[in-house]
Structures are given as C-alpha cells and as structure tokens.
Amino acid sequence: MLYTAEQTTQLPAEGFRFLTTSFTGNVLTITLNRPEKKNALNPPMLNELAFALTYAHYATDVWLVVLAASGDTFCAGMDLKSLSKIDTETASVPAPSGPVQLGELMAGLHKPCIARVQGSVYAGGFLLIGGSTYVVAAESATFSLPEVKRGLFPFQVLGSLLDIMPGRTALDLCLRARSLSAAEANSLGLVTNVVSTHELDAEITQLTDELKQFSPTAMQFGLRAYQQLKKLPSGEQQAYLYQQFQELQQTPDAQEGMAAFLEKRQPTWGNAT
Template sequence: MHATESPLLRHDQDGITTLTLNRPQQFNALSEGMLEALQTQLDQLAHDENLRCVILAAQGRAFCAGHDLREMRATPEQAYYRQLFERCSRLMQSLRALPVPIIARVQGLATAAGCQLVASCDLAVASDSARFAVSGINVGLFCSTPAVALTRNLPIKRAFEMLVTGKFIDAATAAQWGLINQAVPDPQLEQAVQALARDICSKPGISIRRGKAMLYRQQMMALPDAYAHAAEVMACNIMDAEAMEGIDAFLEKRAPRWHAGAH
C-alpha cells in the first residue's frame, strides 16, 4: 500500500455506508492509523440521521489479523500499550453505540482484535472459507480485550476454549456457536450482506434505532429493570407514526405505506 492510500475506504449509497479496511498487504491489521480512521468515521456516522445501516468490510485475503504487532513492538512501553488498548476498546464500544445496525462482512482470517471486531458488530455474515481465532495466547498474550466481546457472543466455555488454545474455528462452527449469523458460499458473500442490509433498510428507521439502543441497554440490567425499560421504549415506539401505520396496515390487510426516510 502506498503511503498516500487511506487505511479505510468509505462508500455511501441508499442509506447504507460501507467502511472497508484497506491494508490488504498487512492483512488489515489494526494499526494506529486504522484505529484513528475507523473511530473518526464512526463518530461522524453516529450523527447522520439519514443513515440506515453500516457494513464493515475488508480488502484482500483477510478480514483483519488483529493489532499490528510490528508497530506494537516498536514502542515497548506499558503506557503506550495501555493507551493503545484503551483506544481499541473505545472503538469496539462505538460499534455497539452506533444508532443503526452494523454488519461485518467477513472473508479470510479474523484473528485476535479482528475476531473482536466481528463480535462487536451487531450482525455478521462470513464466507464459507473464513476462519476465526483469538490467537494471542500462541505468542504468550491472552486476548483479554477480545474476550470481552467474545463472551458476549459465545457461551463461556466455547469462548474460553478459543482463548486458551488459540485454535481456529471455521465459518460453519462460528455460525453454530453464535459468533456470526450465517456462513455462505464465497461467491455469494456480497449478495448475502447486501440482502441483509436492504432488509434492515426496508423497516422504519426510528424503530430500528430505538430497538438497537434498548437491546444492549437492557442486556446489562437486572430482569425487572430490563422489562421496565423495554416496556417504556415500546410504549414510546408504538406512538411513532410509522408504528401506527404498520399496525393499521396489518389490520386492514394491506402493505404499509412508510414515510420515505423516516427516522
């Protein structure tokens, strides 16, 4: 990659923004530049009221090989590492905090912080040939920050097995365990991701935004508090014009007439 090339590409179309990791020769490792570029885009997208869905994709043979180990070894200082992992943790939380769904489009390898990226997205579709691992343990580093996202996707014993062995799992296993939503034949990956994104965009945006925020907030609550919060969100949601139209359409046995661009 030439020095003038951006580590991250952006494409906007019909309410869908695609962010593409663009360090293919480095297997899209999360360099400081990549982290900064991703964080900048997510911060901007968080305020885009026309946004409906985000796709996180990657150029080349790998989705993301995790942190840039060569760059990390160039500054062997604990303060530097602490700051680096804090930046990465903020990025992962920004994915969850983004008001609209974000879909990981995964091909090739997704390892360590790359696997964390997949786990931090709301949805994930992978090609059959994709493989996943939290392999830091193989170089003597337990993947502690990836473990946070991984254990919020997988049963604890499955996650711990991956963390302490560093072994790869294939796409079919990742789907079975809950790390991704589906695995599709390699030539169908783009089609499957676009179909999922378009399906999301066909629903009222305000309901999707309310729903995503509610889903992750209630997950951290005790059961009575979760139900109280969900009930309040649903009561507000049902007062939205789009929800009223959707219910009327159902009762009248017709297709709903959504307001274009409603959020």
C-alpha cells in the same frame, strides 16, 4: 462517544488513509483498506474507524452499516509493531477524546451492522465481528485467537464472546488458540451466514434489502435497548423497556407503521432518529 455529532457531520472530504467508504440506498459500507498489513489495526486506523462509526451513528440517512475488508484477510488484529512507532503522517480525522475500545465502539453504533468476512479473522479482529449484528462469511474464511502463543490473552475479545456463546466455549477459544472454519464459527454463533466466496456480495445485498423494509427508527431503539439492558439491574429492566416502548410509539415511523397496517399498504419509513 469519542467524537461529537458536530465533529462528524460529514466524512473527510479527502477520504481516510486506511478506510474506504461508499453510501448507497441508506447503506454505508466501511472497508478496512490496509491489505498489505492484512488490515491490522494501527492507532490511526482505529481513530478512523471511531470517526466513521460515529458518523454512521448520528447520520439520519444511514440505516445500515456494512463492515468489509480489502485483500485476502479480513483483519489480523492489532498491529503490535505500530504501537512502538510514532506516526508522522497527517491525520485524516481529529484525535478522539479518549482511547478507542473496539468493543464499546461497536456497541455504541445502535444500527444494524453486517460484517462481510471474505478472509481470515485473527485476535482483535474478533471485536469487529463480535460487535456486528450479522456476520456473513465466505466458506473459506477462518477464525483464530493466537494470543496465548505469544504470552498474551484476548481479554477484550473474551468479553465480546460472552455475549455470543457459553462461557466455557468462549474460554476454550481463547485458551487453545485453535483455528475455526466458517462452518464451525457458524455453529458457535460467531458467524450468522456462510456462503461461497462468489455468493458473498449477493448475500449481503439480500440481507440489506430485507432489513430496509423495516423501520430504521424501531431497529435503532431496539439495538440501543439491547445494550442498555446489560447495564441495568434486573429489577429496573422492565420499567426501562416500557419507557422505550412509550417513546417509540410517539415517533413518525411508529405512526406511519400503524397507519400503513390499517390502510393495508406498505409503509414509507423516514430516516432513523
């Protein structure tokens, strides 16, 4: 984590410069809010994302995260022009302890994250959707990795794509820089749900309402285990998973879930741990 739990006990009182947030019914919505630059990611915006996602990770009343964007583009990737400029405005959050790597940032959330994709996604924006648990896209959205057209290569995106699709498919997207429709992205597993633009919010609400019926603690344990398995040798994985099951059984949510099952009632979940 690039911020500590102590640093992120609350979101900035004055708000962020390049993000907006809202919190309703255990769902934190983080909205990229730099529409005049097609939500291109500059260093201050990356720091704010790191802070907001760390807050979501540690906040026990946050069960789910929705990642949205304002304007007609979800994210244009990195703002390359900003890398050569010095930002003189007052920062909304402290400096992180290291460079912000979007792939690692998303993997460290350990809570279900739903990307609400209302417009096009380019380049580094793929790290946001690749790291989300669900990607709900408007049927008009498009997806493209144009780096090779500029003499670059989407190295980090490739790593993210390899978790989602076969290697040759991921390489093809990086090498040919072709634009995918939402339907094509769905067929490759990059997108999980495709709806019309006017159905986007209703689909997000339906998905969050469904997920909120289940134990936030169990989901957090499961998502953490999913990431940890990638780091463990195959011979150590089953022992780790058994240990996680033993630990989860001791949590209030697990005890409530079993009691509700035996008493034939709906469980009342506590906050994620």
